[in-house]
Amino acid sequence: MTQLDQTTEMQTSDRRTRRRDARKAAILAAAWELARRDGLLGISLRDLADKVDLAQPSLYSYFASKADLYDAMFAEGNRQLIDEVLGEPFPHDAREALIELLRRAVLFSSADPVRHELLFQRPVPGFEPSAASYAVAKEFYRSGVAMMTAAGVTEQADVDLFTALAAGLSNQQVANDPGGDRWAVLAERAVDLFLAGVTRAAATTADKGDPS
């Protein structure tokens, strides 16, 4: 086997890998479409195969099982979360940055309620994300915590409260005003109330013996 042959073989292998990845991505995209139409649990592997012009059993060359498909969707959704919510630059002001974070999070959820469901609720009984997929989710969480820290939010309880605020706004928006912005517009007010309370408490604590 010559050097040239090896190179050619590598290139061929790369091409095949790319083709395979592209098809896998196409299957995932079709799965999201079906989920939006029929619900996450309503995805049928037959419909899915039809959508990508494959025979239904051929899907098993790309995903070992339906749970495997959900796992890939979970990972992809979290990657989109990072891209769409953290991708654009944030205001330098920590308060404004938190507002923007909250606003983008609510918009992200309301842009695709089914994706919101898969990422933040437990819509598929028995399904647990793999460690690899879950790592993507944690990456987003860490970034959010960093932005809170910059705004003076350090207590775990306050971080939890902020995540509840984000979850609540997103949830109400999706469940009770789909397509609207009734809860999305509350992001600024929510952050202001939150920060006022948290930083006031922090200041009080820090002010022990230092009444200015």
Place this chain on the structure above:
Amino acid sequence: MTQLDQTTEMQTSDRRTRRRDARKAAILAAAWELARRDGLLGISLRDLADKVDLAQPSLYSYFASKADLYDAMFAEGNRQLIDEVLGEPFPHDAREALIELLRRAVLFSSADPVRHELLFQRPVPGFEPSAASYAVAKEFYRSGVAMMTAAGVTEQADVDLFTALAAGLSNQQVANDPGGDRWAVLAERAVDLFLAGVTRAAATTADKGDPS
């Protein structure tokens, strides 16, 4: 037909009605059990019939369709919400009452995540509660609004923000710490931050031209 006969007939009819209602309640209870085990969408009418010792088609004497079953569950869940959250008396202090309301709401959700799902999310594609069932849900909402009003929360935006808070705490509790109380214990702090901001803003508005 004598007077006595009529009376006897009425009593018999009542007894039959009671029996029927009792069986319907038993079916509903079994449906909740199955939902907790297999998810709301995972309820199978075969399993359900087995659980109450009926042949599967006999269920159609009690519910016209599966959607009808969901609707009955939705109504019952909302009745439980009213009973369990509003049934016990509240503290007279408006702030303490709101804290208690939030705490009970989170506990209610975490006591039965599937019920929480049915009441506050959209877990069954295509299912919309009937007007009668939805009326029960609105009754609870009105009571909550009344308690907020008592605490000085009058703006619709602030009411919405509070519902987001309740939804967020419940959701995080159910999704990320099932069985625990990591978010439930945040109820007091959440209400304090919320009320501090809302009443401060209201006071500022009211103070226009009235600086005391």
Place this chain on the structure above:
DNA sequence: GTCTATACATCGATAGAC
């Protein structure tokens, strides 16, 4: 109102040829 029997569709997954 309950049953048996069954219609009729759909599901996820596997076997095995090519």
Place this chain on the structure above:
DNA sequence: GTCTATCGATGTATAGAC
């Protein structure tokens, strides 16, 4: 890696006797 064929189970709902 894709296909055809098919398994075995399950799903909701209906027909019709009793």
